[in-house]
Amino acid sequence: MGQSKQRSGQSEVLKREASALGKSYEPAGFEQDIYRFWSESGCFDSAEENVPGQESFCIVIPPPNVTGVLHMGHALTNTIQDILVRWHRMKGDNTLWVPGTDHAGIATQSQVEKQIAKEGKGPTGRPLTRHDLGREKFLERTWQWKEEHAHIITDQLKRLGSSLDWKRERFTMDEGLSAAVREVFVRLHEDGLIYRGERIINWCPRCQTALSDLEVVPQDRKGHLWHLRYRIVEADGSAVKNPATGEDASLVIATTRPETLLGDTAVAVHPEDERWAFAHGKFAVLPLLGRKIPIITDTYVDREFGTGGLKVTPAHDFNDYELGKRHDLPVVHVMGKDGKITAAGGPYAGMKFSEAREAVLQALKESGELVKTEDHQNKVGLCQRCDQVAEPIISKQWFVKIEPLAKPAIAAVETGKIEFSPKSWEKTYFEWMYNIRDWCISRQLWWGHQIPAWYCQSCQETTVARSTPEKCSHCGGAQLKQDEDVLDTWFSSALWPFSTLGWPEKTKALQTFYPTSILETGFDIIFFWVARMIMMGMHFMGEVPFRKIYLHAMVRDEKGEKMSKSKGNVIDPLVLINQHGADPLRFTLAAMAGQGRDIKLSVDRVEGYRAFCNKVWNAVKFLHLQLDPQSAVDGLVPNAAPLAEPQGGARQWLLDNHAKLLPANAWILSRLQESIATVEKGFKNFELNESAQALYSFAWGEVCDWYIEFAKLPLRAGGADREQTLITLHYVLEQLLTLMHPVTPFVTEELWRSLPWRSPANTPARTRDGKPEIETLMFQAWPKVDSRFRDEKAEAAVGGLRGVVEALRSFRGENSLSPRTEFAVSYVPQNSQAGEFMRSIAGDVRSLSRITSLEPVTGAAGEFETVIPLAVPAVELRISLQGLVNVEEEQKRVRKEMEKVQADLSHVRAKLSRESFISKAPVELVAKERENEAAHLAKLSELESALTRLSRLGGGK
């Protein structure tokens, strides 16, 4: 909190000036200012046309519900997209990330309905409904609601750092997109791909609307299986004898929905079922109602189930509907749209479905026609939106004839014009597309795109048009009434990749950005959205809507459970952003974005990456302390002149002077190349977790843990060593910030601004259209691997140095020696190279390990000496224990090490003792194992002699 006060003059920081970084990473103090700066400077803008040689990169956002609030799923998808977008922008592509929101038909409408219900009572004393207001008033209210709430989700996207081109923000019901919707509807209708018809559809009695197959979610329920007896009779009603028993025949049929028997119009058996062969062509008597219905045969019937008989209710079951069509059965509607039994249900008319079930069962029990009741696990379809049981009913609706649209969409994926990642989802896609059914697109709602179809009051014909027609296209009548229904929300989202770019106008944006580059979304909407965009894109643009589909995993809570309000396990991204900053959250999501697995998010992880941001913050602060003589701390060169930026930039200077560089400087530059390669590869292959890991281990494990420590010595030494080290440090940190920027844009921008020698940006985006230059890390050139900085020798040298330092630290740790305890170390080189090397690193080792001296010795070890044998470099370190450590502790350490060496040795020997290994494994490998064996043996003997000496000493104590 104190931090924000300290940074109150934040806008000043935007200017180039000597910076004073705060004590630690406090994201609340700068994130929002930085976003505003980017946004106001036009950093997110795309250009309508590419400059020559430039590529375009485009992603359309999966539009969140306009009245929604940001949840972890949004945070994940938008973090991933923003990373890709920022990366491409830095690479110099003309980059467009299209923002926008979805009107979300049912969801939004029901929120407004709830609000209205709270406001008062209707004429009959019940809460107000939309019908009390009327369509026009209700829509006004909903638009108002939309205006009031739309900014919430977009503001939250901004808090995340999303670099969306807000000038291109769209809404599925804005004027342009609505025109696109009408255009598509009319054209599909003209093509015969949209029709209106009476079909069996899913109906939600609560939402009072038709639903598509996808909007009904099957759920396992514990239910019952009721066995009902249907008597078998002749056409004239006389009883039929069962030849097997000689008694009056009847058929026992199992059902999970007894109330549907009111609508039964047949009983079916399998044609080859011997048991019922005698019943073919006879009739069954419907229990309770006494209606006589035919017994039909169909291979659909499962002979194994129950007694092999099936009741057929064509009006209220999808399979029965098909069966009914095949056998030309009458259709009896008994379940009404209002959730109540219709007049056709006789005595049960007017009852709710659930009441009717109880009443029917009671009556069956009384009449003796209920033979048996069993427990049964069955599935019911729930309305995706309200969780109420949705019922199949027959109703007149608009449909998209989907097969002709599906074919090119299947081909697009088969031929590789669109690639799924992970690829395994393609199978899921094909599975659904090959068995696709016509899409019911009409919804009995008010909030949405009203269907552009008008019915003539005089000739009853339908006129479909782009704008309200004056007269009927069939009879010329002027009495027209528009269809009251609206379209499925997904109908407009299906057009999103081209409607947002201005279609049906032939815009420059379409030319530049369609097909879009990547679609990033959740696998849960492959059918709802992805497949439909492909179909519409292929049909209307003649081209795929995107080249790659990147599907991320589901974000769950730390226990792996789905986050939901009712469970109370929702982690709010905004809370995390406020507490820890957007960057740590983004880094967490990127690090966990490995594919094919659920993401179990834990707050611990976010805290860990906050620490990471703080670590990088302090690394940059370290640089400032070195650069600024005023803040020179103890140990720095006193009165060192401020260093000027090297001519031609740090990079060129380092290339020119590469041969003169200290091993540590050459080493970190070499490691930087490796990191650039790994980060780049991760972004390219959608393995953001690889990139994140590479950034983390390079920044913390190499730059902070080792390089900065190495650097302290030459920085203190002053002169040319100090100069080259400062230049290296500055260069490496700037490159690191640049590499990190797509993942953690805020903290990197804040830190980058503070650098005194910022490189000039050189992406085309920066200077395009004669815009003033904007100084931001966003437009820095993306780092490229430069093989001239690769330096195996330096890497080997630092590896050796680290080996020595780590061995000494381990010795210290195992013996619980305080860092303040200093002691002398000597070494015995196994060869002249090792001796040479040890001499070269002696200074570094002394400074990093806090030892008094590191000198070569020859001859046998003295009686107080313990040894630490090292393979790389090939030396034996010797330390006199006199007055230093507890001998028993050291004995323990030596024994432990011997055990380890012994284990390794026997492992190697087991390998080498197999003739097959010697003869078949690669020669180099065999040679390496032989070397290992020798090295292990040598180590062992050194340790053994040390142990002997120690036990003599130990005996004395």
Add this chain to the structure above:
RNA sequence: GCGAGCGUAGCUCAGCGGCAGAGCAUCGCCUUCACACGGCGAGGGUCGCAGGUUCAAUCCCUGCCGCUCGCACCA
């Protein structure tokens, strides 16, 4: 039933043919001059089970077992 994915350290996950890795958690030592949102060290895994291929298998193949998610469905 069909399809997909997953079972690796206490937890979350990476690795996917040559002696098991990270972060967090745990235990020691340290407030040392960028950082205690820190440093150093240590402990901890027959890589779900059983076969097979291979000189060599956590990694490839087959079969089980367990968990998760799609799709279809027994009315």
